Amino acid sequence: MPNAVLYLAGLGRSGSTLLERMVGELDGVCPAGEIVHLWHRGIQLDEACGCGEPFSRCDFWAAVGDEAFGGWGKVPAERIERTRRELDRSRRIPAMLMDGLRPRFAAELRHYTDNYAAVYDAIRTVSGCPVVVDSSKHPSLAFALAGRGDIDLRLIRTVRDPRAVAYSWAKVIERPDAGEHGAPTMRRYPPARTAALWLGHNASLTGLRRFGVPMVTVRHEDVVTDPARELRRIADLAGLPADVALPVSADKVAHLTASHTVSGNPMRFRTGDVRVVADQTWQTETDCRTRATVTALSLPLLHHFGYPVRAGAITR
Numbered sequence: 001m002p003n004a005v006l007y008l009a010g011l012g013r014s015g016s017t018l019l020e021r022m023v024g025e026l027d028g029v030c031p032a033g034e035i036v037h038l039w040h041r042g043i044q045l046d047e048a049c050g051c052g053e054p055f056s057r058c059d060f061w062a063a064v065g066d067e068a069f070g071g072w073g074k075v076p077a078e079r080i081e082r083t084r085r086e087l088d089r090s091r092r093i094p095a096m097l098m099d100g101l102r103p104r105f106a107a108e109l110r111h112y113t114d115n116y117a118a119v120y121d122a123i124r125t126v127s128g129c130p131v132v133v134d135s136s137k138h139p140s141l142a143f144a145l146a147g148r149g150d151i152d153l154r155l156i157r158t159v160r161d162p163r164a165v166a167y168s169w170a171k172v173i174e175r176p177d178a179g180e181h182g183a184p185t186m187r188r189y190p191p192a193r194t195a196a197l198w199l200g201h202n203a204s205l206t207g208l209r210r211f212g213v214p215m216v217t218v219r220h221e222d223v224v225t226d227p228a229r230e231l232r233r234i235a236d237l238a239g240l241p242a243d244v245a246l247p248v249s250a251d252k253v254a255h256l257t258a259s260h261t262v263s264g265n266p267m268r269f270r271t272g273d274v275r276v277v278a279d280q281t282w283q284t285e286t287d288c289r290t291r292a293t294v295t296a297l298s299l300p301l302l303h304h305f306g307y308p309v310r311a312g313a314i315t316r
Contacts, residue, residue: 002130002152002238003152004132004152004238005131005134005151005153006029006133006237006238007134007136007145008020008133008134008135008158009136009137009205010137010157010159010201010202011165011201012265013169013265014159014165014220015223016137017135018276019218020135021259021268021270022231022254022256022276023156023231025247025255025256026231026238026244026247027244028129028130028244030123030131030133030260031133031135031259031260032119032133032260033135033260034134034263034264035119036084036134036137036141037136037263039077039081040084041262042055042263043055043075043077044081047263049061049262050259050260051258051259051260055262056072063126064119067121067122067126068118083108083112084112086108087109087112087144088112093143093207096140096147097210109144113144113147113148116141116151117148120132120134131239142208143208146208146211146213147211153213154214154238155205155213155215156215156216156237157205158220159202159217159218159219160219160220161220162294162295162307163282164220164279164282165198166189166194166198166282166290167281167285170190171188175266176266176269192293195293195297195298199298202301202305203300216233225278227248227276228246231248252275253276254274255272258271
């Protein structure tokens with residue numbers, strides 16, 4: 001089994017948290033949440049781990065910090081977060097694709113991703129799992145990691161109907177993990193911006209083929225229809241044994257245990273039996289104008305992913 005990083009990429013609110021939770025139940029796999037937010041939300045704001053403990057009081061993350069850096073207190077979290085805001089951006093992807101990076105840009109990018117590599121290695125050591133799941137989703141971080149050459153990056157492109165994604169981004173969702181200093185609710189976007197982000201994220205990810213990154217596209221609609229089939233596709237991508245036990249029953253009930261996810265959707269706190277079902281609320285609660293706007297802006301990739309122009313049956 002390889003020492004791989006399964007990177008969930010795409011736009012948020014596409015069902016990635018449920019998918020990560022199920023993938024994280026596979027033998028040999030450790031789900032870590034959105035590592036891109038570890039430096040600010042974990043180290044600086046001390047928000048809650050998926051196990052329910054504040055980051056600073058989670059034994060798992062304390063062990064990871066000791067293994068990777070000799071303790072989180074030795075990590076230049078402010079510098080890493082500043083670099084994230086400056087370099088880990090979609091507009092920087094073209095620069096990452098250049099054959100010869102500018103020396104200063106290359107040095108900063110290398111320092112930035114060195115920290116991710118150290119965390120991934122430490123997670124493997126502490127958890128005993130050779131495969132780490134990073135659900136950061138940002139395409140720019142995927143490109144930065146792929147450019148290193150010493151990380152076995154394997155990409156899961158998560159996709160959902162953009163009209164459902166736009167509906168979700170417009171909702172107010174509370175963040176029980178926010179703590180004293182974090183934002184009490186998840187970020188919201190207007191439908192037009194969500195559609196543009198959906199298009200941009202999914203289009204840019206095809207550029208990772210230049211680095212030879214193995215990739216599977218997983219639609220949320222397929223996950224809720226046949227979760228076992230999609231999990232087997234991901235297990236194959238990760239290099240897991242063909243007979244690996246799946247955490248989902250024939251009647252689509254997933255059994256989820258507590259996990260140490262550093263950031264993500266509040267669904268990461270759920271444990272026990274969870275029925276994998278489609279949420280079609282968006283189809284009845286999205287007005288015609290909003291639906292038309294999102295459809296028009298995302299049209300270039302709708303057909304590519306098998307989504308109809310008019311809401312209806314989704315094709316494969």
